Amino acid sequence: MTTKHRDDDPKPKAIARPRRRGPRGRSWALAGLLGLLGACSSGASPTLPIPPPAALTSAPDEMGVVTITGNGAIEGALVSAYNERTGRGVIETADDRGEFVLRIEGQTGDSILVWQRVGTQSGQILSLAVP
Numbered sequence: 867m868t869t870k871h872r873d874d875d876p877k878p879k880a881i882a883r884p885r886r887r888g889p890r891g892r893s894w895a896l897a898g899l900l901g902l903l904g905a906c907s908s909g910a911s912p913t914l915p916i917p918p919p920a921a922l923t924s925a926p927d928e929m930g931v932v933t934i935t936g937n938g939a940i941e942g943a944l945v946s947a948y949n950e951r952t953g954r955g956v957i958e959t960a961d962d963r964g965e966f967v968l969r970i971e972g973q974t975g976d977s978i979l980v981w982q983r984v985g986t987q988s989g990q991i992l993s994l995a996v997p
Contacts, residue, residue, distance in 0.1 A: 916989030919945055919966065921980045923994045932972035932996050934980060939964040943982040943989075950977045972996045 921936030939945050939960035947968045948955035960966045960982065972978060976996040982989045 913987070916940065916943075916982060916984055916987055918980065918990045918992035919943075919960070919964070919982050921992060921994060923972075923978060923996055925997045926972055926974065930971055930973065931969050932976070932978065934968040934970065934978065934994065935966070936968075936980070937963070937965045939966055939982045940984050943984045945980065945982045948979045950979065952976075 917938075919936045919939035921934050924933045924935075926932050934947055936945070941960060941962050941964055943960045943964075944957050945960050945966045945968065946955055946957045947970050949970055949972050951973070952971055954971060956968050956970045958966050958968050968980070970978065974996055978994045978996060980992045980994060
């Protein structure tokens with residue numbers, strides 16, 4: 867009885883070669899890696915909302931203009947006021963103490979929305995009623 871060893875096997879075995887990825891496979895792998903990195907680096911912690919500035923409004927003057935004075939805005943923020951009845955608004959920049967003065971057309975009973983914007987983020991909206 868003869869015993870065959872593996873080295874004596876007359877059939878040659880195919881050599882397993884690593885699978886080559888074409889340009890498509892590489893681009894998908896790269897896109898997946900970049901997407902993963904972007905998701906990880908895009909601020910894992912949530913951003914806190916920008917609070918509305920503290921503001922008071924005056925009664926309209928003889929020209930129908932309301933003055934809104936306030937503080938508590940972020941230094942250099944764009945502070946906006948929008949009169950919902952007239953559809954008009956104004957924008958001013960808060961000073962280094964966070965104070966601002968806005969003058970906008972208005973009547974008694976008008977609702978004026980006030981908010982601040984820093985960079986690309988807008989803050990929460992404060993609604994004021996004109997006395």
